[in-house]
Amino acid sequence: MRLESPTPDAPTAPRADESEAPHATGSGGKPVQRVSGVVIRFAGDSGDGMQLTGDRFTAETATMGNALATLPSFPAEIRAPQGTLLGVSSFQLQFADHVVLTPGDSPDVLVAMNPAALRANIADLPRGGVIIADSDEFTKRSLQKVGYTVSPLEDGSLESFQVHALPLTSMTVEALKDSGLSRKDSERAKNMFALGMLSWLYDRPTQATEKFIATKFAKKPAVRDANLTAFRAGWAFGETTEGFAVRYEVAPAEHPAGTYRNITGSTALAYGLASAAHKAGLPLVLGSYPITPASDILHALSGMKRFGVTTLQAEDEIAGVGIALGASFGGSLGVTTTSGPGLALKAETIGLAVMLELPLVVVDVQRGGPSTGLPTKTEQADLLQAMYGRNGESPLPVVAASSPTDCFTAAVEAVRIAVTYRTPVILLSDGYLANGSEPWALPKVADLPAIDPAFATAHNGAGDDGTPAFRPYLRDPETLARPWAVPGTPGLAHRIGGLEKADITGEISYEPENHERMTGLRQAKVDGVSVPPLEVDDPVAPDGSRARVLVLGWGSTYGPIAAAVRDARAEGLQVARAHLRHLNPFPPGLGDVLRSYDRVVLPEMNGGQLALLLRARYLVDVQSHGRVRGRPFTAGELTDVVRDAVTQLPDPQLPDPRPASAAAPSAGGVTESPQEARR
């Protein structure tokens, strides 16, 4: 949870194993132990309902007022072969009474609904961790499927963990014996039994889940009743079993006053787009082709017709962006949503939008690549595609969201830029942000920045004969934006297209000098987009010294980087931190910031793409830490990176071993102002 702590410098809170002793008795007469935070991972077969279980536990936890962050992880296959490692689906969440920046490096509690779930996740569980396993599923056949010859629940291999082997399936079936459901149907409610049990164990409120079940299965009373019964039976089992000696309590985190909800990145992004369109007074038209992990934005916007949102499910990715651009030409806010493979297909149309200079928002929810890659896993490797993935000199603004809730703000910013500067904007999210969730202090739409489409309504110049005329490429001197004259406006009829335009008149022009001038103007317009200066979190030490190492990030690495910096500072290390929302143009002064540190460390979920851009632009020897494993960084890993960077810095008192020519970038060739940069 990041909103309430722009400077996450609190020391790491004690975890469950170092917290206070049990202090009171809860329901069922069991002692209650207060812990500061817990990481739970629910894992099971794709068909076991683990995502739903995780979602519900998250909702209960959010209502409690805990800080939290989540990480759903599921296979690309809808129903991989049952009981196999391939088919394991999991949902991890960290919740705490203090600021939470990541879903947790490793779980404290692993709920394993079958042997495959145990096998796929046990390596992540630290010694001493809690395993809750459905012992009914540890049959000979299920064990064999994942390569166990003996049940790990019985062979002593889990001795260093706290294992609760519980017959969750048969207890669920027993609880439902009077339901009239078949055994098979009864078994399907075992995830609700597990949820009930965990809800008891961590003292979660249950009303919302009961209401959720009642609503979700309103049309199937038998299923509704079975799920409610299983949920309550799980709760009652936790209360009465002697297996759980204590119950845990995680106090609410301190949040600033306000109204909160829990929200995923994709939902927040959809709301951001709709809210910004509303502020601009523009109808939103989405052209989109389904693709993982971006489809949830299409789904969310499709349900928002009453807010003036029109969604068209296109025949392909190219049509999706074409529809959006056609709508923008007509005076709507055209939006298209996709992931990396779709962005590749849209490239030519985005180039057309660069040439037409019309507003367009392209959302890329990045996933592992290249090609089909890892459809359900996260990555940040589309940055260079977003920056340069078009023919010709084709600059456009690029904005990246840093957390699930920040997807809202970033979407509003993308719309502001697109409309103000008449340009396509690429908004980068990723699989982690899209599916992850966190509590959100609700913004007020009235407080969002105003966005003015400022449609052209009258002639803005004179023709060759001196009579008033419309000049479609006569620019606003401040923003360099061209007029947005939509069909239906009398007197402003004009033709635009992908052929090079003559400056001001917009006629076709193959003139060499004009092409160079227009190329420069398009670049200058993007370079001149107003972007707030970079905020650097660099607390001055008590002795007045300042950090020599800066950790820079962009996009969804915000959480792990902030957590790592917090942990490194708790160790006494001095380190600064900054995070980029704007990747094109970069915020003013970025080069000066980078050059003011002895070392800049840049973790990103790719092979070093932002590092490449920064080195090229500012001639600063940015140290890249790139990983592509399809999952977010852990805070622990990045703490190691930060520690290494700080401790391995040469002492500034000693002479620099590098040759003089390499010691400092030469002043020439390094420029800050966009005007100079484009010469």
Added chain:
Amino acid sequence: MTTTPTRTTSLGLPGVRTGTEGVPRLPEGTNLTKKDFTAANEVRWCPGCGDYAVLAAVQGFMPELGLRKENIVCVSGIGCSSRFPYYLDTYGMHSIHGRAPAIATGLATSRADLSVWVVTGDGDALSIGGNHLIHAMRRNVNMTILLFNNRIYGLTKGQYSPTSEVGKVTKSTPAGSVDAPFNPVSLALGAEATFVARTLDSDRKHLTSVLRAAAEHRGTSLVEIYQNCPIFNDGAFDVLKDRDEAQARLVRLTDGEQVRFGREGEEKVVVRTAGGGVEAVPAAEAGGREVVVHDTGALDPSQAFSLSRLDGPSMAHVPVGVFRSVSRPTYDDLVRDQVDSAREESGGPASDADLDALIAGGDTWVVR
């Protein structure tokens, strides 16, 4: 609007809305002329190009629509014909190769008050843009698509196209092309198009009559225009342009009438075959066989499809005119109806408070 707004699929009242309903009209007594639709730009097609004739016909026909000029938009792709918007003094977009139907779909769906025209060619529409073309017709988006078919790639200097006859010798097929061509009319009928017609660049009167019917139609109108490329495929349609040959070969389809054609004294009729298709036979030999009566409004497109197959590479008998014209609710009307009714049900356009409520959802908590 004559259809009832509905959240789900409305059957509407077929045939009541015209193609230009909802588009602002000129005040009574105001008339535009061809000159009003003629842009100042110098036309840069090759001398003798068939595109000139189509441009002149369209510019001459547009005033007939009685629409405000600023509410007409022409969208094109890439190719010789796609330069069309530059020469038509309306709003226009010369887009990218094959994508005009997709762009026009976004424009037409978001703006009920526009008359949307798409100009494309055989390569643009049927090769690189084939997917967008069939889906526009399947959806029945309200737009008129003029498909200039010269059976060649002109702008790239003379490669064979998806409508070139088998064996076409070009720079890219020195030994002759081997792939079978599309029949655009058959393709359109197969793609559920609600209006399909064919005409010729050289027959101004016929071309204009087809444009009139296409513009009147609400939904996607596909008009194939046989067009001569004097540089790379000259004379492709000469047999249809020679006065005498044309009389022998052109099958002018007229709704409700028997399909008859041919020179005087050599009249032919189109009759049903035993296999369910149609064939052209000399009228004198038709005997008791049933002569096909053309029915543009038949919901079953089978007969129209059969007529589209009457033609062969020899162009011995080429049907022209309107093959099909049926009413089906348009995609853009239905999409707008859903949005409009959702807004009406919730009391009009959303306010800030409505957005706040949406964002809050149903599961909030308050920290004091």
